[in-house]
Amino acid sequence: MSNASNRREGHLFPRRLDPQLPVAVKADGVWIEDQDGNRYLDASGGAIVVNAGHGRKEIAQAVYDQILAYDYIHPTMFTTPAAEGLADALVAHAPEGIDRFYFLSGGAEAVEAAIKLARQIHLANSRPEKFRLISRWKSYHGLTLGALSAMGRAAFQTPYAPMLAQAVHIPPPYCLRCSYGLTFPDCRLRCALALEETILNMGPETVSAFLAETVSGGTLAACPPPPGYFEVAQDLRYLRCPPDSGRGALRHGAHRSLVCLPAR
Numbered sequence: 001m002s003n004a005s006n007r008r009e010g011h012l013f014p015r016r017l018d019p020q021l022p023v024a025v026k027a028d029g030v031w032i033e034d035q036d037g038n039r040y041l042d043a044s045g046g047a048i049v050v051n052a053g054h055g056r057k058e059i060a061q062a063v064y065d066q067i068l069a070y071d072y073i074h075p076t077m078f079t080t081p082a083a084e085g086l087a088d089a090l091v092a093h094a095p096e097g098i099d100r101f102y103f104l105s106g107g108a109e110a111v112e113a114a115i116k117l118a119r120q121i122h123l124a125n126s127r128p129e130k131f132r133l134i135s136r137w138k139s140y141h142g143l144t145l146g147a148l149s150a151m152g153r154a155a156f157q158t159p160y161a162p163m164l165a166q167a168v169h170i171p172p173p174y175c176l177r178c179s180y181g182l183t184f185p186d187c188r189l190r191c192a193l194a195l196e197e198t199i200l201n202m203g204p205e206t207v208s209a210f211l212a213e214t215v216s217g218g219t220l221a222a223c224p225p226p227p228g229y230f231e232v233a234q235d236l237r238y239l240r241c242p243p244d245s246g247r248g249a250l251r252h253g254a255h256r257s258l259v260c261l262p263a264r
């Protein structure tokens with residue numbers, strides 16, 4: 001897959017120290033080609049982000065046209081047809097009840113904003129005691145400090161543990177290696193009920209939000225929860241999740257996490 005002639009010398013800080021990475025020079029559809037003409041099947045679209053395939057001319061054209069019309073315009077000073085139009089288009093794909101969109105530049109930044117927005121809502125409602133975040137083991141939410149706090153992979157967190165905010169983790173909906181040693185459907189969604197149990201143990205009055213991937217991503221492959229998982233979360237009297245949360249419609253966009261706020 002790689003050879004010594006591919007060693008990249010230069011000034012780029014590498015993501016990995018050990019391997020000599022091939023140099024990708026072009027990509028088309030599901031194929032990536034390196035400088036030696038080797039082709040690689042990009043089966044996952046990178047980190048599940050090139051969902052439309054590489055080299056789509058109509059996408060390149062739309063980006064070109066947009067940048068010629070206007071590129072970055074500060075959103076505290078102007079709104080734009082591009083931003084308004086994208087928000088309008090997303091409504092059709094979002095679960096019912098989600099009809100406002102806030103655009104950020106990546107997943108971790110969106111997670112940070114969601115955690116902070118939940119807290120802001122509680123402060124606006126004069127509930128400063130609500131600060132606790134619940135997330136799930138084996139989850140991936142990004143690598144910035146707030147997102148890393150929510151992430152459910154200890155190996156990613158350990159080096160930065162003293163710098164992280166506290167989040168309480170519950171078992172993931174991962175039937176292949178069920179944390180309770182149970183089998184669906186006889187388990188009666190024990191993993192979903194752990195959410196209520198945790199809220200009660202922590203004190204519902206202290207909970208700020210529950211953060212979960214609708215379909216798990218980076219650290220648990222594309223593992224969907226068992227049927228009914230999000231319905232159980234929706235039915236908890238302590239939480240307010242968007243209706244139809246389990247549909248995962250937002251996964252088809254750039255990023256795809258769900259935030260549920262306490263109902264009281």
Ligand SMILES: Cc1ncc(COP(=O)(O)O)c(C=O)c1O
Binds near residue numbers: 047106
């Ligand atoms: C559910 C989820 N949240 C957050 C992220 C982090 O996104 P980014 O790498 O754009 O910061 C990812 C990345 O795969 C993700 O799958």
